[in-house]
Amino acid sequence: GDVYKRQPSTPLMFSVTLKSSLDLYVFNVPCMFHVLLSEEGQLSKDEFRRIWKEIPDSNELMFDMPSIKPEFRSVEQIQQLYARNNIYYIASRKNSANQNIIYFSSKASNGTVFLIEVSVPSMKYPEGCSISCKCLTQTLISLFLQSASFIPVSYTHLRAHETGRNLVCRLLLEKKK
16 A cells, blocks of 8 residues: 555654564654655756646645754855755755745655755745745655754754664664765
8 A cells, every 4th residue: 555645753753673582672763854865866957847847836845944053054055964965956046035045856765756945044034044845745745844954953953962762763874874
């Protein structure tokens, strides 16, 4: 059957089972969705435009971030930050409100394509940004947006709040690379 019939939990949860000579131990480990993004997520501008037009507007969600670190407000910094997380730059432009509009693409390990539009600054928040995402698999958009909105907070900030369970997840994923 279709794996995506029900809304996935936010944050994404991995169930890990460890077998020892004493017993089986099951852990539910929260993990950010961007760890499942593939290195094959870069689209051409033409592919991006074609897919954007194919995805219905009902499959688009937007999230406003009231504040992001000043060093993440430039097109180049956002581009570099997202590239490290397999979210790839397509193009950018300035709109009539003098906002930087930046387009990105990404692909999950199962082939699901995500198209992203980042507006800096946000219309609502001069110190923040807006992130909009389109995807054919509507149930995954909220997981993607959650990850995309955490990335500009900075890894230093996230790791300062890292729990033992999150640390295990991060170390396992870093080992994979």
